[in-house]
Amino acid sequence: MHKAIRKNHTPVRRCVICRTNLPKSELNRYVCIKTESGEIKPVLDEEQVMPGRGYYICNSPECEKRFAKFRGWRK
Numbered sequence: 444m445h446k447a448i449r450k451n452h453t454p455v456r457r458c459v460i461c462r463t464n465l466p467k468s469e470l471n472r473y474v475c476i477k478t479e480s481g482e483i484k485p486v487l488d489e490e491q492v493m494p495g496r497g498y499y500i501c502n503s504p505e506c507e508k509r510f511a512k513f514r515g516w517r518k
């Protein structure tokens with residue numbers, strides 16, 4: 444259970460827009476940050492290391508467009 448099949452294991456995440464499961468490396472991770480003006484907005488976490496709740500978006504232009512209107516991260 445512990446060491447088997449771990450080697451090529453790719454973490455899979457789901458695009459919050461189209462709900463497709465994809466390898467993490469094929470998704471863009473966004474993290475919500477609070478700006479100095481107190482506004483909460485998502486920023487692209489290119490290194491995928493920022494703390495906080497991450498939102499994964501696939502590379503589809505359609506999902507990027509819809510993510511701009513996506514409000515789930517405001518909660």
Ligand SMILES: [Zn+2]
Binds near residue numbers: 458461502
């Ligand atoms: Zn998507």
